[in-house]
Amino acid sequence: MPNFTTRCIPNILSRVQSPTTAQSLRLSRGANRRLATGGHYVIPKPFNEPNLHYAKGSPERQKLVAALNNLRSRLPVQVPARGGPSSSRQDTTTQHVSMPMPSEHQNIFAQYASAAESDVSAAIGTALSAKAAWQNMPFTDRAAIFLRAAELVSGKYRYELIAATMLGQGKNAWQAEIDAAAELADFFRFNVGFAQEIYDKQPTVNSPGHHGRTDWRPLEGFVYAVSPFNFTAIGGNLVSAPALMGNVVVWKPSPMSVYPSYLVHKILLEAGLPPGVVQLVNGDAETVTKAVMGHREFSALTFIGSSDVFRALYAKAAEGIVAKKYRDFPRLAGETSGKxxxxxxxxxxxxxxxxxxxxxxxxxxxxxxxxxxxxxxxxxxxxxxxxxxxxxxxxxxxxxxxxxxxxxxxxxxxxxxxxxxxxxxxxxxxxxxxxxxxxxxxxxxxxxxxxxxxxxxxxxxxxxxxxxxxxxxxxxxxxxxxxxxxxxxxxxxxxxxxxxxxxxxxxxxxxxxxxxxxxxxxxxxxxxxxxxxxxxxxxAFGGARGSGTCDKAGSANLLMRFTAPRTLKEEYNKLDNVMYPSNLR
Incomplete structure (x- = not known):
């Protein structure tokens, strides 16, 4: 797949990192006109990223050791309250939180700025401002961004991601490899395939003179993604699944994974994701959730963490529903605890x-x-x-x-x-x-x-x-x-x-x-x-009972949760009579 971008993706992708919503919208409209004669787009077949083994003396071990040494020399790493280009936002918080290194708790691995409620509100506003251009961007172009991100994960940023996961989350080289490199790249590639699988689901039977279609619309508001500490790849999945379907996302990672999550967000932006589409917000869970679930445009929660936390979020969403706070009935997708x-x-x-x-x-x-x-x-x-x-x-x-x-x-x-x-x-x-x-x-x-x-x-x-x-x-x-x-x-x-x-x-x-x-x-x-x-x-992964909503990460089921399908029917013939044959004498 290294030549995929040059072989399959039209020239419009060189401009996909447009700095403004208006420019993005103009590009999207141009892309739609171009796609009218572009034929049916079929994504490359997804594949599982091969695992590197880090045997003694191997090139990959040498590269990983270098990445670990480089990261150690920069500790503690600094993470802003909101991810993304500094020119596009200004953090208002003065509160900073230190995260110890699990293997050396006397040393600080990361320090992050904790978002104030105004930061969260600004993030929601930025995401919603980007929504029209993003949902109108053709799937061809959205797919290319995440496929390019998979290449960055498996190539340029592989060892940096693994080093961050080892030091910040305490994983050994093999566990970090299968998570932060292989599984993250897999999520990006396979989610593109699952998105196409959904878009291809169309009515297969039409009566003579009739035509039925399904418009796989994104949700009308924004998606709230809450990711856990234990898998760097999970954050990438929680944001890519809804975003691929044309949604915008406010993403709150666990405090213990703020730096690897920051790297994932950086990779997505480098791959061409418009800056407003995924808003990374670090901070106190209660503060972030209060602002998110207090907003009328809250349309979905995608969550991985403890069952008790998911129950609390479920209850909070229910309170908003009862109070008629939201335009939609928010979708709640969660994968939680297990014994x-x-x-x-x-x-x-x-x-x-x-x-x-x-x-x-x-x-x-x-x-x-x-x-x-x-x-x-x-x-x-x-x-x-x-x-x-x-x-x-x-x-x-x-x-x-x-x-x-x-x-x-x-x-x-x-x-x-x-x-x-x-x-x-x-x-x-x-x-x-x-x-x-x-x-x-x-x-x-x-x-x-x-x-x-x-x-x-x-x-x-x-x-x-x-x-x-x-x-x-x-x-x-x-x-x-x-x-x-x-x-x-x-x-x-x-x-x-x-x-x-x-x-x-x-x-x-x-x-x-x-x-x-x-x-x-x-x-x-x-x-x-x-x-x-x-x-x-x-x-595909996920359980039921107290372990979650069984929406199955790693399948089209999860992505479908972030769609609001519209059914369309068109008739080509004419109605000649109001009366049915049974009405006639």
């Missing part, structure tokens, strides 16, 4: 199941919404499974993400460290729990917690329902003959979350039974694969 499970059947390959469980439970210190946090082991295989876990974990190291041999890095901040270690201290003294792995931690330099696993004597222990978002796994050992019963237990447990789950088995009848009986227990279900196994374009 995800692995189920091991007696027929499973135990070594394989153990290795998958280590990755699912402990990669990125368990800070993935899809991480495995509870496991159900058959009595006949429990000892072998735990022994395999212990054996494999002897090679697993915990420490600074910049040291490439470390598998686990820190948890994200002091609050997370305190919550998880408090639960570990309680579990270590709980007579109903047997500690088989870990249960230790060290917060002297960074927020490091060792991989931890407990076996519960009680099938209904509260740890099977409580989300910790850390490297803590709890196991229930079930009698082999009670496989059917344990399916009911799994479905009932998990804190009412239903995000991801997996079964490990070689018995096809058991696999089929688990798939059927656990149909509602997980939005993503895996067979002989860890719960963190989704790949964009291959497995």
């Amino acid at each position: 995800n499970f692995h189920l091991v059947h007696p027929s499973a390959d135990i070594e394989n199941a153990a290795r998958h469980t280590i990755r699912a439970s402990f990669e990125y210190s368990g800070q993935k919404c899809s991480a495995c946090a509870r496991i159900y082991l058959p009595q006949s295989q429990a000892t072998a499974f735990i022994d395999a876990m212990k054996r494999e974990l002897t090679a697993v190291k915990v420490g600074d993400p910049e040291e490439f041999e470390n598998f686990l890095g820190p948890v994200i901040n002091q609050a997370a460290f305190d919550k998880i270690t408090k639960a570990i201290d309680s579990a270590n003294g709980d007579s109903q729990l047997e500690r088989v792995i870990g249960g230790t931690y060290d917060g002297s330099k960074g927020f490091f917690i060792d991989p931890t696993m407990y076996v519960s004597k009680a099938a209904d222990h509260e740890l099977f329902d409580r989300e910790l978002f850390g490297p803590v796994l709890v196991a229930h050992v079930y009698p082999d003959a009670e496989f059917d019963e344990v399916l009911d237990v799994i479905d009932r447990q998990g804190g009412n979350f239903a995000l991801t789950g997996a079964i490990f088995a070689n018995d096809q009848a058991a696999i089929r039974k688990a798939e059927d009986r656990l149909r509602w227990a997980a939005g993503n279900f895996y067979v002989n694969c860890k719960t963190t196994g989704a790949v964009i374009g291959q497995q």
Whole structure:
């Protein structure tokens, strides 16, 4: 795809970074005239960005080390209250917030300006001013911008993004690679494909003399995007999905990911996104949300984070709806928490199941919404499974993400460290729990917690329902003959979350039974694969129950949520009579 821009995109794209709305609108109108004779535009086929492996002595490791050294020399990085060209806005805030580095909490990674309510209002106004030109820009041109952004992510900015994700969010090189480089590029490329898939959905049956069409309009107001700390790529998805469909977006990232998010926004602008379309706003969540949800033009929320926060936002939107504050009924799309499970059947390959469980439970210190946090082991295989876990974990190291041999890095901040270690201290003294792995931690330099696993004597222990978002796994050992019963237990447990789950088995009848009986227990279900196994374009991601609205990131479903389809019908024949044949005598 490196020659895509020169081969497929008309000359108008060289002017797409127009500084004013009026100029953009004139360009858009010109593009529409040109497209009248341009034929049907088909986007390049999306593909998954190949992962680099950072083996010792590899060119990519050398480039990443250089990027890490460069970033360290500039710490703390400074991030404005509002992203974008400084000439286009003026922050009014005087409040600045410091974010410690998770692996070295005495050092400050980023300092960001916290937006005042006036900053948020200005951002909303800027976005709405850009809306007409953006929604009238042909899909040809909107697609090109995000495809160009994917090339910048996978090329020019790859190592800078990965370095920012490693230092700011505590990911090791591999976890940062699959997130900030590969998955972010995948979201941009595949979302373009999903957008075309939606636009191509048109009526397939028309009566003689009739023609039906669907106008996939964007929403009439603006979209509010709230992204979490744990994936740089998620912010890119939350803004690209609605923006591709012609919407404008106000984007509030997590405080712990302000700098990587700032880089993503910078990349989009460099790729040609008109400055007003995505408004990046950093600051206090309550301040930003109050201004956003108090605005008549609030049309949608796209959110990834905790279930409790999503419920609070849902309630706030409902209050506005009841008060008739909004022109629209706002769309609310959320992917939230999980207490995800692995189920091991007696027929499973135990070594394989153990290795998958280590990755699912402990990669990125368990800070993935899809991480495995509870496991159900058959009595006949429990000892072998735990022994395999212990054996494999002897090679697993915990420490600074910049040291490439470390598998686990820190948890994200002091609050997370305190919550998880408090639960570990309680579990270590709980007579109903047997500690088989870990249960230790060290917060002297960074927020490091060792991989931890407990076996519960009680099938209904509260740890099977409580989300910790850390490297803590709890196991229930079930009698082999009670496989059917344990399916009911799994479905009932998990804190009412239903995000991801997996079964490990070689018995096809058991696999089929688990798939059927656990149909509602997980939005993503895996067979002989860890719960963190989704790949964009291959497995759309999202769960239901308390885990969200199941709109499936990485699919056309999510993008469709940010459309307001208009149905059009045209008749070519003439109506000769008011009366129907049945009315005539």
